[in-house]
Amino acid sequence: MTSIVTLDNISKGFRDGESFHCVLQQVSLTLKQGQTIALTGPSGSGKSTLLNIIGGFETIDSGDMLIRQGDTLHSVTQWQDKHWSQYRRHSLGVIFQQFNLLTPLNVRDNIQFSLALNQLSWSPWCDELCHQLGLTPLLDRSVENLSGGQQQRVAIARALAHKPQLILADEPTGNLDQHAGMQVMQLLTDLAQQANCCILMVTHSEECAQFMQHRWHVENQQIVVNPIDNKQQG
Ligand SMILES: Nc1ncnc2c1ncn2[C@@H]1O[C@H](COP(=O)(O)OP(=O)(O)OP(=O)(O)O)[C@@H](O)[C@H]1O
Numbered sequence: 001m002t003s004i005v006t007l008d009n010i011s012k013g014f015r016d017g018e019s020f021h022c023v024l025q026q027v028s029l030t031l032k033q034g035q036t037i038a039l040t041g042p043s044g045s046g047k048s049t050l051l052n053i054i055g056g057f058e059t060i061d062s063g064d065m066l067i068r069q070g071d072t073l074h075s076v077t078q079w080q081d082k083h084w085s086q087y088r089r090h091s092l093g094v095i096f097q098q099f100n101l102l103t104p105l106n107v108r109d110n111i112q113f114s115l116a117l118n119q120l121s122w123s124p125w126c127d128e129l130c131h132q133l134g135l136t137p138l139l140d141r142s143v144e145n146l147s148g149g150q151q152q153r154v155a156i157a158r159a160l161a162h163k164p165q166l167i168l169a170d171e172p173t174g175n176l177d178q179h180a181g182m183q184v185m186q187l188l189t190d191l192a193q194q195a196n197c198c199i200l201m202v203t204h205s206e207e208c209a210q211f212m213q214h215r216w217h218v219e220n221q222q223i224v225v226n227p228i229d230n231k232q233q234g
Contacts, residue, residue, distance in 0.1 A: 001032035004070060004091075004165045004198055005054055010063030012049060023049050023219040028061070031166065036189060036199040040208035041218030049200040050218065051168050054200065056084040061224065067091070068165070089117045093159030093167040093197070095188075097174035101143045101164060106138040107154050114158045125195075129157045133187055149180035156188050160195055167192055168199040173208055185211045 013022035014167050023046040031037070031054070039047050052058035054063070056076070066073040067087060077085070088094075101110050112125060130136045135154040138146065143154055152172065159167055172188065173181030189211045190201050203209050215226035 001034060001065075003030045003032055003073065005031040005068070005072065006066040007053075008064045008066065010053065010060045010065060012041040012046075012053060012060050013060065013217055023111065024218075027221075027223050028063075029036075029216070029223055031198050032199060033165065033202060034193070034196045035214060036192065036212040037200045037201065037214040037216055038212040039200060039216050040209060045218040046221065047218050048170055051170055051200065051202055054166075054167050055094060056087060059202065065134050069117070085126060086119075090162070091165050092165040093162070095152075095155050095159050095169040095172045099157070101151060103144040104142070107135055107146075107157075108144050110143055110154055111158050111161050113175075114161050114188070118162045120162055125163065126157075126161055126202065129191060131190060133157050141170045148175050149177075152176060152184050153178075153187065157185065157189065160191055161198065165202075167197050167199045169199060171202055171204065173203075173205070177206055178207075181205070182207065 007027055009026050009028055009173065011022065011026055012024045013020050019161065027050075029141070040094060041047050053060055065076045069087070069091070099105060105113065111130075115121060115126070125219060130139065133156060135150075135153055135157055138150060144152060146154065155172075169188070175186050176184060183210050188199070188213060197211065201208070201212060209215060217224045217226060
């Protein structure tokens with residue numbers, strides 16, 4: 001399987017007044033095309049920090065991160081803002097617990113906005129996404145009038161519309177009841193597989209983690225790859 005993001009010996013901490021709090025220490029890992037990974041760990045262990053580093057929303061203190069663009073892995077050490085924004089637009093889809101939708105807009109325009117950032121227009125894949133997510137009858141509805149489950153399905157359509165190589169999800173079902181949460185997880189994993197996207201998903205929920213092929217655990221500033229992965233792949 002092709003590597004899409006590699007962390008090479010990265011460390012990250014935060015200054016708190018006089019003291020320095022190390023969150024991740026000399027972490028190395030690789031995300032591969034099509035892999036799905038549940039990221040678990042105690043509160044405050046560094047799960048969101050890891051997601052933010054991979055999304056380019058946080059810098060690293062040391063080490064290197066390599067990101068695939070086309071046929072080549074590029075080191076981010078020399079990247080400027082324009083490189084990061086190009087990476088986020090082209091290669092990333094992001095799904096958070098708070099849906100972060102554009103509330104004055106309808107469902108179609110929320111999805112179209114994400115496509116427009118990549119100079120893409122509505123494609124048959126978008127029709128398929130909306131069909132499978134049950135959004136086709138809702139396309140002209142304002143997102144602010146939708147239920148939590150419906151809004152989260154719009155967030156998934158928006159994240160997948162441009163077929164990114166990587167989806168970063170932070171507690172994507174955290175605001176949903178059990179039934180809606182499992183439905184959303186099933187749709188997310190089915191659609192990501194169809195688009196050959198890798199998913200790295202932070203979750204506290206065992207039921208959600210079960211939808212992913214692999215389990216990584218953040219503990220003592222390290223990432224522990226669970227020896228009993230959900231599925232032994234890649
Ligand atoms: N911008 C920041 N400035 C200072 N400290 C931060 C910052 N972001 C995170 N931290 C600290 O880094 C540690 C890890 O935070 P992080 O949000 O990554 O944990 P988490 O595992 O996602 O936690 P939770 O499960 O509670 O969301 C925490 O101690 C947090 O206070």
